[in-house]
Amino acid sequence: MISPYDLHSHSTASDGALSPADLVRLAAETGVTHLALTDHDSVAGIQEAIEAAHQHSVQLIPGVEISVTWEKKCFHVLGLHINPDAPSLAQGLKRLQILRRERAEKMDANLEKHGIRGALQEVRAMAGEGMITRTHFARFLISHGYAKDMANVFERFLVRGKPGYVSTQWADLEEALEWILKAGGIAVLAHPLRYKLTGAWLRRFLTAFRSNGGTGIEVVCGNSTPVQIETCADYARRYRLMGSAGSDFHDPAFPWIELGNLAPLPPGVTPVWESWRS
Numbered sequence: 001m002i003s004p005y006d007l008h009s010h011s012t013a014s015d016g017a018l019s020p021a022d023l024v025r026l027a028a029e030t031g032v033t034h035l036a037l038t039d040h041d042s043v044a045g046i047q048e049a050i051e052a053a054h055q056h057s058v059q060l061i062p063g064v065e066i067s068v069t070w071e072k073k074c075f076h077v078l079g080l081h082i083n084p085d086a087p088s089l090a091q092g093l094k095r096l097q098i099l100r101r102e103r104a105e106k107m108d109a110n111l112e113k114h115g116i117r118g119a120l121q122e123v124r125a126m127a128g129e130g131m132i133t134r135t136h137f138a139r140f141l142i143s144h145g146y147a148k149d150m151a152n153v154f155e156r157f158l159v160r161g162k163p164g165y166v167s168t169q170w171a172d173l174e175e176a177l178e179w180i181l182k183a184g185g186i187a188v189l190a191h192p193l194r195y196k197l198t199g200a201w202l203r204r205f206l207t208a209f210r211s212n213g214g215t216g217i218e219v220v221c222g223n224s225t226p227v228q229i230e231t232c233a234d235y236a237r238r239y240r241l242m243g244s245a246g247s248d249f250h251d252p253a254f255p256w257i258e259l260g261n262l263a264p265l266p267p268g269v270t271p272v273w274e275s276w277r278s
Contacts, residue, residue, distance in 0.1 A: 008246020013045030020045035082185030188216035222247035243269035
């Protein structure tokens with residue numbers, strides 16, 4: 001089922017395969033009428049996406065996916081319907097972009113210690129002016145035969161305790177939410193079940209998230225099962241959070257995540273887009 005709303009997608013401004021304009025074009029061809037561009041720690045692609053959206057009759061929702069550290073754990077928080085030019089947001093993202101560059105250098109050094117050379121040069125060329133992410137390193141490792149696919153490469157190289165992993169202190173939860181709110185946006189927890197937390201830990205996080213101004217939770221993700229959707233819907237109801245739906249689309253070469261291929265939000269969950277549509 002194609003949803004008219006897809007509020008989580010990536011372009012070449014971070015680790016997506018399509019330019020912002022091509023991403024918007026694909027949304028129009030697919031049947032997505034409201035698309036949020038949410039690149040990792042970057043709003044660099046939004047203006048191009050807005051211009052393309054005017055041409056293709058797509059409503060572009062300016063967004064960003066901010067890397068957050070809370071209780072020594074990494075989370076991703078979406079800022080939706082933001083003003084991408086807000087000063088505090090720009091300053092905060094600039095700091096995270098420096099961290100990303102430093103992390104890439106450390107990842108390259110770690111891989112070199114394990115006999116894998118030349119990663120950073122290729123990754124920089126791959127990313128161009130976009131943010132360097134672990135996905136770029138994953139593509140490098142796959143292309144050179146070190147792993148067979150994305151799941152395999154992350155498991156073997158890019159998670160805690162593996163050769164390419166680098167621990168990073170991202171933005172504090174409170175400050176990240178402040179950046180989003182000052183930019184006039186809505187803070188949404190991305191893919192809540194992907195962090196593989198116990199129920200107790202996720203409840204603790206959602207309590208902190210809500211008390212610091214968090215508004216929504218991604219109830220429907222690109223590869224959600226019906227059970228996962230209902231689990232996230234229950235969290236939305238329990239913590240009085242609005243529900244969002246986003247594919248987390250990166251690349252048309254990955255057929256398991258398709259732009260706009262999203263189930264409807266369950267009953268009793270208020271769609272996050274109601275807050276700005278009204």
